[in-house]
Amino acid sequence: MRPDFLAIGHIPKDLTPDGFQLGGAVTYGAIAAKRLGLSPAVVTSVGPDVPNIKIAESLPDVPVHVVASAQTTTFVNTYVSGRRTQFLRAVAGPVSASDIPQKWMGAPLVMLGPLAQELDADLAGHFPESIVVASIQGWLRQWDQEGRVSPCHWTGNDVLPWVDAAILSMDDIGDETMLDGWKEMTPVLIFTRGAEGSDVHYEGAWHHVDPFPVAEVDPTGAGDVFAAAYIVRYRETHDVLLSARFASCAASFCVAHIGTEGIPYRAEVEARLAGADARRGRL
Secondary structure (H helix, E strand, O other): OOOOEEEEOOOOEEEEOOEEEEOOHHHHHHHHHHHOOOOEEEEEEEOOOOOHHHHHHHOOOOOEEEEEOOOOOEEEEEEEOOEEEEEEEEOOOOEOHHHOOHHHOOOOEEEEOOOOOOEOOOHHHHOOOOEEEEEHHHHOEEEOOOOEEEEOOOOOOOOHHHOOEEEEEOOOOOOOOHHHHHOOOOOOEEEEOHHHOEEEEEOOEEEEEOOOOOOOOOOOOHHHHHHHHHHHHHHHHOOHHHHHHHHHHHHHHHHOOOHHHHOOOHHHHHHHHHHHHHHHHHO
């Protein structure tokens, strides 16, 4: 069956002191879409060191098409005062349009979630009938011989004109002046600022979206939940700022828990939004 939501990108191993867990934009995005009531699917590339049963455990009841690779993308992430330092230990193979099952190409919602330059630059242009969001973090990364990840220069010319929204965080960019060029190439550009909320550019102006304050436990994946929740709600409302606020609320659940366990269900998001609206009405 054709999925409602198609996520494309590497599923990485995130190394921790207790072993590894599977994560990545597509994992967080697909789980978020499922908990918001959609039927997601994932296209990824992993190596033989990640058995199918491990993927199935991380993405229960989510169809996953795996492109074979000699190794799996592997990260080590550390956070100091809310800022992330990454090391890349291995990179899986690339993913192109020809790797996507034909029956999945017509998914109404598509999330591009590269982690390490793995998606072909022209991939975004293969979904003319879909609402496409790009979590562009993976196109903004370079790494040295030791694997230390740092921001790189990226024009966005091959991706941004083809997507309905592009999302990145303050951890993904070294020079914020690059936003000036990107915002002219895509209808919606969203720059998330962690506990400070997010800035949304559309129709020629920047708009601030307030955060939903919570006690932060693990910020990993919050931007990916934001991206998924944004296009889910945008498909329903076609309202950019309303969708961004819904996404900000969804992401607030994610940061309050470790890993994917905090990704919320729709009823939880709606209840938190209603509570915030009620408090605002009393002010």
